[in-house]
Amino acid sequence: MSSYAVGIDLGGTNLKAALVHREDGIVEITQRRTEAEEGPQHVVDRIATLADHMREGAPNGIVGIGIGSPGAINWGRTTVTRPPNLPGWDSLNLANLLQEHLGDVSVIVENDANVAGLGSAFYGAGRSFDSFIMVTLGTGVGGAIIYGNKIFRGSTGGAAEIGHMTIDYEGPYANTGVAGAIEGYLGQAFLSDHARDRLVNYPESLLHDLVDGDLDQLNPRILYEAANEGDEAAERILAWAGHKLGCVLGSAINLLDIRTVVVGGGVSAAGDFILDPAREALPNFVMPGLREDVSIHQEVLGNEVSLLGAARLAFEGREAQV
């Protein structure tokens, strides 16, 4: 059997593909615009063309194609429903559509956060652990539960929506209408809003300069830059966010008895400015009997973890899920 698979990362803006060797990891990588505004059929054609191109690089064919996609994925892992940022998609059997283009090849579709978790489990920071909770901090807050090196999918494939867990039942509403949902603190827009409002108390902060006085331009990357320069306001804002992360992870650990956490996604680039305060808060939100060995790790593979995880779907096949 071939040692190669193709991994696809379907995003609202960019479409990425990689040819992945089972042991060696990424062999080749390509990125194109998704051109989502042209509608689903156009996007499917682009995915097919890209996947076909990537598999040509494999010396003796591929075992299959794995796709990480936004939106809800059905239990059979073929169909994507209502992915945010992909206009005009209602429910689409991506696996079948691609097989029509590409012939008899295995295609497995999985939620993008779950795919990142699987990639981390086999190639990233999660490699040292059989089971861990993956949190992705980006535009939103996503997650995956890796249990015995498999994806825990829940009843319908929708598990690990950590971003919507509450830490304050009377807290601010996130854009899903859940009061105190962690995404309402750590989602990119929410964190930036919080920073902007809080900066009224820090007229001397470097952050004012970094955005040329236009605080609407604030984002987590700029917060990280400023914190790296020793800016107190930026450090405090990121610490505030990290503390909240620790609170919600405590609840997740109590429920799952999975005590290892891997944090990825763009906002996680802020690294220990967020993660150290999370590490400090975490044990206080875990029952004493489960506090031993809790740990939070940063995923350092970046976007590659999604492509590796997507390819891993193909390598693992039906074994990839609990």
Added chain:
Amino acid sequence: MSSYAVGIDLGGTNLKAALVHREDGIVEITQRRTEAEEGPQHVVDRIATLADHMREGAPNGIVGIGIGSPGAINWGRTTVTRPPNLPGWDSLNLANLLQEHLGDVSVIVENDANVAGLGSAFYGAGRSFDSFIMVTLGTGVGGAIIYGNKIFRGSTGGAAEIGHMTIDYEGPYANTGVAGAIEGYLGQAFLSDHARDRLVNYPESLLHDLVDGDLDQLNPRILYEAANEGDEAAERILAWAGHKLGCVLGSAINLLDIRTVVVGGGVSAAGDFILDPAREALPNFVMPGLREDVSIHQEVLGNEVSLLGAARLAFEGREAQV
């Protein structure tokens, strides 16, 4: 193979045992004092004597003995560590000790909340569902995750500690030191304290009479009695508790994508006075994509669910866990 197993429910006060038929359920039931104050060896002897007595009732032997126990249970399901209410127990291989008394018989030990979940899955309100979250409302707030009719145990066997999940990171401390832990609202002592303090605002409440003016005597059963009589204070207090339950269950559903909840334990006798407000709050704490089909059911089997679940451990053997 025999269709019978013995289920044991080991509590701090009482020791219960049942002979259970795989399809027909409980055939015979016995309850004795645990006499925990006499120390572990004495308790082990009592369990052995009781189990031996129960298995004599089986026409062609038993497939094994299952035990629901407080405390942490090891991954191999043989050993109990530091069970609350059982003084002098540190770590005890209950399975081996019983086999020394009883000869070559399969003995499986599992956490009591998990055992209640398994009992519900096969004989109780959980029978209609492959997967559900079990919450037990009693002295504390316990839980179990039943996934595909198996117990989800987490990394070390300690999963489903719902009682310690927070709903308010700046909320009151429960006795595990977790701020806003749901046990700090719904645990029997916490709920009774809340009721006592709140009754200052309800001088006319029936509750004052029901405890002869001694509000330290309040407990959830009395709250239920008063609510049943139409007492407004009691109804509001139970509704307050139910609302909190709905909040934490929302977080659990977001994480697990298991949308069915079964509530058991003594406090659950308050039934819809708690569960209706929980049902009302719940969807607001679940992300929109997972709200469909969320439901909360009351376990009506009472304590029998634990004995049935313990016996089921023996029937299922290694198949009983994810």
